[in-house]
Amino acid sequence: MCGIVGYIGHREAYPIIIKGLKRLEYRGYDSAGLILYDGIDLKLSKTKGKVSDLEEISKEISTNGTIGMGHTRWATHGVPNDVNSHPHMSNSGNLAIIHNGIIENYEPLKKELIKRGYVFHSDTDTEVLVNLIEEVQKKEKLKLGKAVQVALNQVVGAYAICVFDKQNPDEIIVARLGSPLAIGVGENEFFIASDASPFIEYTSNAIYLEDEEMAIVSLDKPLKIRKIKDDTLVDPYIQELQMNLEQIEKGGYDHFMLKEIYEQPNVIKDTYRGRLHANQGLIQMAGIEDNLEKFLNADRIIIVACGTSWHAGLVAEYIIEEFARISVEVEYASEFRYRNPIINKNDVVIAISQSGETADTLAAIKLAKEKGAFVFGVCNVVGSSISRETHAGAYTHAGPEIGVASTKAFTTQITVLTMIALRLAKAKGTLSNSDFHRYLQELELIPEKVAEALTTNDKAKEIATKFKDAPNCLYLGRGYNFPVALEGALKLKEISYIHAEGYPAAEMKHGPIALIDEHMPVVVIAPKQGHYDKVVSNIQEIKSRSGKIIAVVTKGDTQVRELADYVIEIPDTSDALSPLLTTIPLQLLSYHIAVLRGCNVDQPRNLAKSVTVE
Numbered sequence: 001m002c003g004i005v006g007y008i009g010h011r012e013a014y015p016i017i018i019k020g021l022k023r024l025e026y027r028g029y030d031s032a033g034l035i036l037y038d039g040i041d042l043k044l045s046k047t048k049g050k051v052s053d054l055e056e057i058s059k060e061i062s063t064n065g066t067i068g069m070g071h072t073r074w075a076t077h078g079v080p081n082d083v084n085s086h087p088h089m090s091n092s093g094n095l096a097i098i099h100n101g102i103i104e105n106y107e108p109l110k111k112e113l114i115k116r117g118y119v120f121h122s123d124t125d126t127e128v129l130v131n132l133i134e135e136v137q138k139k140e141k142l143k144l145g146k147a148v149q150v151a152l153n154q155v156v157g158a159y160a161i162c163v164f165d166k167q168n169p170d171e172i173i174v175a176r177l178g179s180p181l182a183i184g185v186g187e188n189e190f191f192i193a194s195d196a197s198p199f200i201e202y203t204s205n206a207i208y209l210e211d212e213e214m215a216i217v218s219l220d221k222p223l224k225i226r227k228i229k230d231d232t233l234v235d236p237y238i239q240e241l242q243m244n245l246e247q248i249e250k251g252g253y254d255h256f257m258l259k260e261i262y263e264q265p266n267v268i269k270d271t272y273r274g275r276l277h278a279n280q281g282l283i284q285m286a287g288i289e290d291n292l293e294k295f296l297n298a299d300r301i302i303i304v305a306c307g308t309s310w311h312a313g314l315v316a317e318y319i320i321e322e323f324a325r326i327s328v329e330v331e332y333a334s335e336f337r338y339r340n341p342i343i344n345k346n347d348v349v350i351a352i353s354q355s356g357e358t359a360d361t362l363a364a365i366k367l368a369k370e371k372g373a374f375v376f377g378v379c380n381v382v383g384s385s386i387s388r389e390t391h392a393g394a395y396t397h398a399g400p401e402i403g404v405a406s407t408k409a410f411t412t413q414i415t416v417l418t419m420i421a422l423r424l425a426k427a428k429g430t431l432s433n434s435d436f437h438r439y440l441q442e443l444e445l446i447p448e449k450v451a452e453a454l455t456t457n458d459k460a461k462e463i464a465t466k467f468k469d470a471p472n473c474l475y476l477g478r479g480y481n482f483p484v485a486l487e488g489a490l491k492l493k494e495i496s497y498i499h500a501e502g503y504p505a506a507e508m509k510h511g512p513i514a515l516i517d518e519h520m521p522v523v524v525i526a527p528k529q530g531h532y533d534k535v536v537s538n539i540q541e542i543k544s545r546s547g548k549i550i551a552v553v554t555k556g557d558t559q560v561r562e563l564a565d566y567v568i569e570i571p572d573t574s575d576a577l578s579p580l581l582t583t584i585p586l587q588l589l590s591y592h593i594a595v596l597r598g599c600n601v602d603q604p605r606n607l608a609k610s611v612t613v614e
C-alpha cells in the first residue's frame with residue numbers, strides 16, 4: 001500500500017512525479033505529497049486527499065528541478081492528514097524520505113531519538129526512520145548511503161524507500177524489504193517507482209530490487225546494488241518491460257473497472273494462448289510440465305490467497321478435486337501463516353495473487369517453503385515478489401489491473417487453475433478422453449461466451465437502478481457457483497458500501513433465511529448445469545418469504561424466469577466452467593450500483609489495490 005515515485009535526470013521532475021503518482025494511486029489514495037530540488041533548496045508540498053488535490057496546491061512550487069520524489073498514501077500509522085503525509089523531513093531539514101511499508105519497532109526507536117533531542121511532528125513510523133538515518137549519519141559521520149544501510153539494519157518491518165539529502169543532491173538512495181521497488185534505467189536518467197507504470201513511456205528497461213537490497217541512484221556513478229545486511233555487491237539485472245502505455249490508460253471507459261470487465265474476452269484468450277491446444281488435445285504449461293511429478297505425487301494441494309484470489313482458489317478446489325482427484329484445501333493466507341499449519345514435504349502449495357505483493361500471501365509462501373513444501377505461484381504481475389518467491393508458477397497474463405475491485409484477475413486466475421486441473425487429470429487419467437477433449441473445446445469457447453455475457457450490461461444497469469438503495473443484499477450459489485456468490489458479494493460491498501453476504505444456497509435455511517423479507521434483494525446464481533433443481537427449490541423458499549430475486553440463468557431458461565423478479569441470461573457451458581460466465585453480470589451489477597450511488601468505483605474508501613501490510 002502506498003505508491004512511491006522518484007526521478008533524477010535531465011527532465012523537469014514535477015510532471016513526471018505527478019503523472020507517476022496518478023498511475024500509482026491505486027496503491028493508496030488518502031493523502032499525497034512530493035518534494036523537488038531546484039538546485040538550491042527543497043520544495044515540499046503535501047496534503048490529505050488525492051493526487052489531484054496535491055496537484056492543485058503544488059503548482060506554484062513546480063520548478064525546473066530535475067530531481068524529485070512523490071508519494072501517495074494508504075495510512076498505517078497516523079490518520080490521513082497533511083502532517084502525516086509523505087515526504088517526511090529529518091530534524092535538520094536536510095533529509096527527505098518517502099516510504100511504502102511499516103516500521104514495526106518504530107516506538108522504541110522513537111523513544112531513543114526523543115532522548116537524544118529529536119522532535120517529531122507526525123504520528124508516522126516513517127518520520128522515525130528518516131531521523132534515525134540522520135542520527136546515524138551525524139553520529140558515525142557516514143555518507144548517506146552508508147547511513148541508510150546502518151539504520152535499516154536496526155529496523156524491523158517492511159519498506160520500499162527513497163531518501164534524498166539536500167547536502168549531497170546528486171543521488172537518491174533506494175532500498176527495499178517486503179515492498180516493491182523498480183528502477184527505470186533511461187539515457188542519463190533514472191526513475192524510481194513502486195511499479196513500472198510511472199516510467200513506461202520513458203524507458204522499457206527496469207531493475208526490480210530484491211528484498212534486502214539497496215542502491216545509490218546517481219547520475220555521476222554507475223548504479224550499484226548492495227545487500228543491506230552485509231554490503232555485498234549484487235549484479236544489476238536489467239529486465240525488458242512488456243507493459244505498454246495503452247494498457248494503463250482508461251481507453252475511453254469511464255472507469256478502469258469497466259474497462260477491465262470488458263477486457264475479459266481478450267485477456268482470457270491471452271491466458272490460454274500457447275497453452276491450450278484444443279485441436280491437438282493438449283495443455284502445455286511450462287511451470288507444470290517441469291514439475292509434473294511433484295503435482296502427481298502430491299498428497300494434497302493447499303491453496304493460499306486473499307480476497308478475490310481466495311475465491312478463485314475455492315473455484316479451483318472444486319475443479320481440481322473433480323478433474324484430477326487430488327485433495328485440495330483452500331486457506332486464507334492471513335490465517336494459514338499464523339496457525340502453525342501441518343505441511344508435509346509431499347504437499348504442493350499454490351499461492352494465488354493478482355499483484356504478487358500481498359503481504360499475507362507472501363508470508364504464507366515463506367512458511368510453506370520453510371516446512372519443505374513445493375510452492376507454485378499463480379500471479380498476474382510479472383516479476384512481482386510472489387512470482388520470485390515461489391519455486392515455479394504460471395502467469396495469468398491479464399495485463400495491468402488498476403481498478404481496486406478485481407475483475408479480470410479473477411477470471412484469468414480461474415482459467416489458469418482450470419488448465420492446471422485439466423493437465424493433471426490428463427496425466428492421472430482421472431478424466432475420460434472424451435471429457436478431457438470436451439473441456440478443452442469448451443474452455444476455448446469461453447472468451448466468445450464472456451463477450452456474450454457482457455451484453456447483459458443494460459440489464460444489469462436496469463436492475464441496479466431498482467436496488468441501488470438497498471441496505472443489504474444476499475448472494476446464493478451452489479457447487480462451482482458458491483465461490484461466485486462470495487465474489488459477487490465482495491464486489492458489491494467493496495465498491496458500493498452495501499452490506500452483502502455470499503452463501504451456499506442450501507445453507508440459507510440454517511440462518512440467513514431469517515433476513516428475508518420484501519426488502520431483501522437476493523442474487524441467485526442458477527445456471528442450467530449443476531444443482532439446478534436444488535437451486536430452484538431455494539428460490540422458491542425465498543419467494544414464499546417475499547424476497548426479491550435476481551437470478552443469473554442459462555439462456556432460454558423458463559423455470560426460474562417464472563419465479564424470479566429479474567433474470568439475467570448467460571450462455572450455456574459446463575458446470576465446471578460456469579463461474580467464468582456467471583461472474584460477469586455480477587461484476588456489472590456491482591459496477592452500476594456503485595456508479596448510481598456516486599461511489600468512487602476505482603478507488604473505494606479505505607482500500608488499496610495491493611495490500612503489502614498485514
Ligand code: M6R
Nearest residue numbers: 307308309353354355358405406
Ligand atoms: O493482489 P492479490 O490478488 O493478492 O490481492 C488479494 C486481495 O487483496 C484482493 O483480491 C482484494 O480482495 C480485491 N480488492 C477484491 O476485489
